[in-house]
Amino acid sequence: MIDLRSDTVTKPTQAMREVIAQAPVGDDVYGDDPTVNALEERVAALFGKEAGLFTPTGSLANQLMMRTLVQPGQELLAEVNSHVVRAELGAAATFSGITTRTWQAPFGLLDAAQPLAIAAPNAGPYLVSTAAIAIENTHNFGGGTVQPLDQMKALYEGATKEGIAIHLDGARIWNAHIASGVALDQYGKYAQTISVCFSKGLGAPIGSMALSTRDRIATARIWRKRYGAGMRQVGILAAAADYAITHHMHDLAHDHRRAQLLATAIASIDSSLIDPATVETNIVGLNLKSLSITAAELADRTKSAGLLIGALGPHFARLVTHRDFDDAQCDQAIQILRKTLVG
Ligand SMILES: *Cc1c(COP(=O)(O)O)cnc(C)c1O
Numbered sequence: 001m002i003d004l005r006s007d008t009v010t011k012p013t014q015a016m017r018e019v020i021a022q023a024p025v026g027d028d029v030y031g032d033d034p035t036v037n038a039l040e041e042r043v044a045a046l047f048g049k050e051a052g053l054f055t056p057t058g059s060l061a062n063q064l065m066m067r068t069l070v071q072p073g074q075e076l077l078a079e080v081n082s083h084v085v086r087a088e089l090g091a092a093a094t095f096s097g098i099t100t101r102t103w104q105a106p107f108g109l110l111d112a113a114q115p116l117a118i119a120a121p122n123a124g125p126y127l128v129s130t131a132a133i134a135i136e137n138t139h140n141f142g143g144g145t146v147q148p149l150d151q152m153k154a155l156y157e158g159a160t161k162e163g164i165a166i167h168l169d170g171a172r173i174w175n176a177h178i179a180s181g182v183a184l185d186q187y188g189k190y191a192q193t194i195s196v197c198f199s200k201g202l203g204a205p206i207g208s209m210a211l212s213t214r215d216r217i218a219t220a221r222i223w224r225k226r227y228g229a230g231m232r233q234v235g236i237l238a239a240a241a242d243y244a245i246t247h248h249m250h251d252l253a254h255d256h257r258r259a260q261l262l263a264t265a266i267a268s269i270d271s272s273l274i275d276p277a278t279v280e281t282n283i284v285g286l287n288l289k290s291l292s293i294t295a296a297e298l299a300d301r302t303k304s305a306g307l308l309i310g311a312l313g314p315h316f317a318r319l320v321t322h323r324d325f326d327d328a329q330c331d332q333a334i335q336i337l338r339k340t341l342v343g
Contacts, residue, residue: 002329002336005310007172007255007282007322010203016243023239027232028054029225035235039242043196043209046245047188051217053210054238056229058171059088061195061210062134063095064220064227068212069132069165069193072097076167077115078134080104081141083169095227099128107278108142110135112155121162133159136169137176137187141312144259144283146176149186156190166190171197171208175281178252192216198241201255201282203248203323207241248323255282255321258330262319265334269341284319291315291341298340305336 003009012020026032040052055061062084070076076092078085080102084092092098103114115133123129133155139145156166168191170176177184188194194211198204210220224230231237263276263284272290288295295311302309310318319333 001306001308002325002333003308004319004321004325004333005308007201007320008199010322010324012203012205012240015247016204016240019239019243020236023235025233025235028234029230029232033233033235033238035242036238039238040209042242043245044211046184047194047196047211048185049188049194049211050214051212053217053220053224054231054234054241055208055210055224056206056231058083058169058195058197058199058208059091060224060227060229061208062088062167062169063091064223065167065193065195065210065212065216066092066098066132066134067096067223068216068219069167070096070098071131073099073128074131075099075101075120075128076132076134077101077103077119077130079108079110079136079139079142081108081139082134082136083140083171084134084136086141101128101130105142107145108136108139109145110147110151110155112151112158115155116158116162119159119162119164121164130162130164132165132167134167134169135191136171138172138179138281138283140172140283141285141316141318143278143285144172144175144281145278146180146280149180149182149190152187152190165192167192168194170194172200172281174249175201175252175256178249179256179281198244201248201252201322202241202244204240204244205237207237209241251323252282255323255325256280258282258321258325258327259284259319261330262321262333262337266337266341269338273341282321284321286317286319288315288317301340302336305340307333307336
């Protein structure tokens with residue numbers, strides 16, 4: 001079975017398992033795990049931030065950072081298809097009393113003027129005040145869209161003037177970096193807080209990180225424990241993440257190339273499904289509106305032919321390439337899609 005539901009489905013390699021087995025560990029709730037401490041320092045430095053906090057999931061890293069920026073009853077602005085709005089099950093409202101307002105952008109592509117136009121800082125005693133804006137790079141449900149650095153800069157500068165903070169959901173910032181060539185610390189410049197995932201394209205089994213100032217991370221450390229996510233000898237996971245950054249990041253270019261092959265092949269079958277020019281990284285989002293079948297039905301058909309894809313809406317299917325998907329499987333997947341879409 002070829003699995004393109006997500007880039008989270010990869011399994012740790014033998015070499016990664018050996019690094020996990022050798023990792024020096026300690027009780028991280030006491031700050032005693034040298035492998036975790038080293039990873040937090042390494043990743044913070046990569047993004048030009050003071051400190052990092054290892055978390056089990058990217059959702060938790062997002063939630064811990066957003067709550068340091070937004071007080072209960074204040075609002076967070078986010079794109080309508082962003083992960084923090086659609087895929088974290090209302091966590092910001094449930095745990096932090098954060099209200100949300102959204103703007104809509106084709107492919108999730110950031111145009112700084114859009115959030116700035118709806119921002120309402122210091123809205124007074126009768127209206128909700130905007131405290132932060134969340135952006136996503138790459139934009140997952142937008143189809144792996146890389147956010148232009150100039151728009152990130154314009155947003156950061158415009159928001160700063162208004163006293164509004166920026167959170168960057170960088171679950172796949174590694175893909176953005178590889179696709180665009182923009183340095184990670186350049187991306188880091190234009191957000192007060194960042195989350196990154198090691199468990200997506202980088203291929204670590206578990207793990208994400210929140211990044212910000214020493215103060216915000218100290219606060220987030222307390223909230224992580226309060227949420228029940230203080231972890232003990234978690235260096236075994238930090239070692240996998242560290243290995244993934246060193247050895248897997250540059251392989252993301254292959255995932256991007258294979259996503260382009262998939263998109264081009266699918267467009268040659270039916271050009272209404274996707275424009276390959278919109279595929280910049282490892283996500284191929286298919287618009288099925290012109291088909292007579294739903295995304296769930298398409299996913300059922302490809303599954304019986306040996307290919308798992310994601311049905312993320314009635315007319316939206318997603319294929320995500322990853323390091324456990326090679327060129328031979330890419331050829332096979334194209335054949336299956338051809339049969340399923342034509343037949
Ligand atoms: C995967 C993902 C996350 C985090 O997901 P978890 O499953 O909680 O690790 C956050 N943001 C985006 C855009 C993602 O794709």
